[in-house]
Amino acid sequence: MWITFYNEKVLAFLSGFLLLFGWLSSYWGMSAAGQNTFFLAAALIGGIKIYRKAAASLFKVNLDMNVLVTISVAGALFIDKWAEAAMVVFLFAAGGALESYTMEKNRRSIGSLVDLAPREGRVLRGGQEIKVPVEEIHIGDTALIKPGEKITVDGVVVNGFSSVNQAAITGESLSVEKETGDEVYSGTFNEQGFLEVMVTREARDTTLAKIIHLVEEAQSRKAVSQQLMDRFARVYTPIVISTAVVIAVLFPLVFNLEFVPWFYRGLTLLVISCPCALVISTPVSLVSAIGNAARRGILIKGGVHLEEAGRISAAAFDKTGTLTEGKPILNEIIPCPGYTREQVLSLAASLESRSEHPLGKAIVREARNQDIELKEPEEFKALTALGVTGKIHGKMFFVGRPLLFEKNGFSLEDWEEDMRELESKGQTVLALGTGGKLLGLLAMTDQVRKEAFGTVEKLKNMGIKTVMLTGDNPASARYAAEKLGIDQYHASLLPQDKVEKLKELTEKYGKTIMVGDGINDAPALAAASVGVAMGAAGSDTALETADIALMSDDLSGIPQAIELSRAAVRIIKQNIAFSLLIKLGAVLLVFPGWLTLWMAVLADEGVLLLVSLNGMRLMGHGKKDSKRTALKHGSGGFHLVKK
Numbered sequence: 273m274w275i276t277f278y279n280e281k282v283l284a285f286l287s288g289f290l291l292l293f294g295w296l297s298s299y300w301g302m303s304a305a306g307q308n309t310f311f312l313a314a315a316l317i318g319g320i321k322i323y324r325k326a327a328a329s330l331f332k333v334n335l336d337m338n339v340l341v342t343i344s345v346a347g348a349l350f351i352d353k354w355a356e357a358a359m360v361v362f363l364f365a366a367g368g369a370l371e372s373y374t375m376e377k378n379r380r381s382i383g384s385l386v387d388l389a390p391r392e393g394r395v396l397r398g399g400q401e402i403k404v405p406v407e408e409i410h411i412g413d414t415a416l417i418k419p420g421e422k423i424t425v426d427g428v429v430v431n432g433f434s435s436v437n438q439a440a441i442t443g444e445s446l447s448v449e450k451e452t453g454d455e456v457y458s459g460t461f462n463e464q465g466f467l468e469v470m471v472t473r474e475a476r477d478t479t480l481a482k483i484i485h486l487v488e489e490a491q492s493r494k495a496v497s498q499q500l501m502d503r504f505a506r507v508y509t510p511i512v513i514s515t516a517v518v519i520a521v522l523f524p525l526v527f528n529l530e531f532v533p534w535f536y537r538g539l540t541l542l543v544i545s546c547p548c549a550l551v552i553s554t555p556v557s558l559v560s561a562i563g564n565a566a567r568r569g570i571l572i573k574g575g576v577h578l579e580e581a582g583r584i585s586a587a588a589f590d591k592t593g594t595l596t597e598g599k600p601i602l603n604e605i606i607p608c609p610g611y612t613r614e615q616v617l618s619l620a621a622s623l624e625s626r627s628e629h630p631l632g633k634a635i636v637r638e639a640r641n642q643d644i645e646l647k648e649p650e651e652f653k654a655l656t657a658l659g660v661t662g663k664i665h666g667k668m669f670f671v672g673r674p675l676l677f678e679k680n681g682f683s684l685e686d687w688e689e690d691m692r693e694l695e696s697k698g699q700t701v702l703a704l705g706t707g708g709k710l711l712g713l714l715a716m717t718d719q720v721r722k723e724a725f726g727t728v729e730k731l732k733n734m735g736i737k738t739v740m741l742t743g744d745n746p747a748s749a750r751y752a753a754e755k756l757g758i759d760q761y762h763a764s765l766l767p768q769d770k771v772e773k774l775k776e777l778t779e780k781y782g783k784t785i786m787v788g789d790g791i792n793d794a795p796a797l798a799a800a801s802v803g804v805a806m807g808a809a810g811s812d813t814a815l816e817t818a819d820i821a822l823m824s825d826d827l828s829g830i831p832q833a834i835e836l837s838r839a840a841v842r843i844i845k846q847n848i849a850f851s852l853l854i855k856l857g858a859v860l861l862v863f864p865g866w867l868t869l870w871m872a873v874l875a876d877e878g879v880l881l882l883v884s885l886n887g888m889r890l891m892g893h894g895k896k897d898s899k900r901t902a903l904k905h906g907s908g909g910f911h912l913v914k915k
Contacts, residue, residue, distance in 0.1 A: 280321060284365040287318025291358045307354070314358035315345055318365040340513070340542045341873075347520075347539040348869060351532050359870035360543065363877055390458065393417075393424025396468070406458075406475040417467040423460050426477075427469040428453065434465025438824075512545040536869070537862050544858040544872040554844050557887035561840040564891050569823040570833050577819040580802045582837030585782035587731050587830070588774060590796070591742035591752060593789045594806050595827075596718035598630045602638040603699060606690055607712040614644060616712035620671045620704045622647040623662050627654060631702060632671075634716050657743045657766045659702065669706045671714075673745070675764065677705055687713060695747030698755075720755060723828045728756050730831040737781050741770045741796065770796040787830060804830060832894060839893050847883040854879050 294310030520538025624632030649662030659672015786800030797803030
């Protein structure tokens, strides 16, 4: 019963009821003492939480709004303004209840993510299908996911085929086909087929769990503007209290003025000068924007990065795996005399079988498609941004960029014409060599992402300079840059070169965003004003290193994030300007005695509510665009077809 009574809404209602009863009682012939009893009860009951918080704040020497209101109420009672005291408490309590409601609505952005996490799931143990809490599902277990159920775990499909709605993780509007070997994520929705999934992460370590943790952490981190407002409030509040004391006490004494009116003005100044609206104007906007982004598969790691993204002037992109699909296809093999295409492919694929680079995977994939047997390399070594080396049958071979061979004393003179011709077609050229001699060239093409065209165009329309930073050869880089309409490109860059180029871009254009895969481009992501990792779903490194993580491989999330950031910065400025303007106007009304205590509270709480609602508009920012995108791509029935 006491817990219900102690609820802010209940206390505000009781305070308002007693206040109204006190006013009406004068028409029923009740004495002034009787009326004041109701007003006092309204002030005491409505202010239970206010007085408790004020006591705690005073103990910490933190003079917040609760302290100011408590002083004002006590002062009003002292000068026999019982109705005013009750009105101040009621309005403040009602404002607090409304503020709690708006913030609670905001927190549902996290709650909706938490609700996605399944509580229990089916696993196969001892040949039996059993249902257990997700906390009891462990790595190596086989989880059983039926059609129409949420996927309970992060894992790899070991049996079955289905379509899975991954919107909760990646923000993608269309379902994704899943079959043996594909990754699936906890909290996503299995639409049609039956899946057997081998668990790869415990419940506490799933991608969804990490997203929830990161969003909660991001919403608790303070942005630069929020930190400035907090520092401002710490200086501003003592100044206001000192000014109010001067007006309430010193003015009447020094200038021989009437005590009660000036004491009342001092109390009014205390209330209207509270910096609450200024302090809350930033966090409510940031929480709304970060929650909105999370629902669209864009993880912004804190208010600082949200604000920074809204101020960028240049956008730098990695090429392979970012602007392109990251799944290159081997188009052509040119062997040297004495070697066949199959021999060149076999040797190159054997070395690249140990590599994680997309170009290496393309070579291995083509060798397997041709049923070419791969040999196990010895003394394998990956050379960052250059290639790989290793021994096959005791002989050292190299596969990689031409620069790798130049560094190892290989002559490329006889192959320059072939390389120029291949690169002019937008192909990336790798070479195979041994013992100071090149054995052949391998040419690959990586398809440009469809959404890359629209993304680059949007960024340019937003006044942002677009730049490509790639380790690829100049001809391939130029081909991709011209195709996409990118303003400038820099090719043949090592990781450290990308960092230097980013510094140059920042000096030339201002704040720069860097978009990469979150692993190979980690140094560049760290050097940029804002680092954005692509395709972070399931990637621990990308989630941890980037300032913004795009859960899917959808580049359109970049202009969305920037637009949201700019909207957040704009709304924060609006809120601060509006709060200051109203406060200044109200303070000017204090001195001629035109502003009453209850009007001051009404103005203060009104501004607080308005800036909160204005900030909360960010929760719905971009929804119309998202709906248009979904309609454009089609959101009708999904027909499951196994190819």
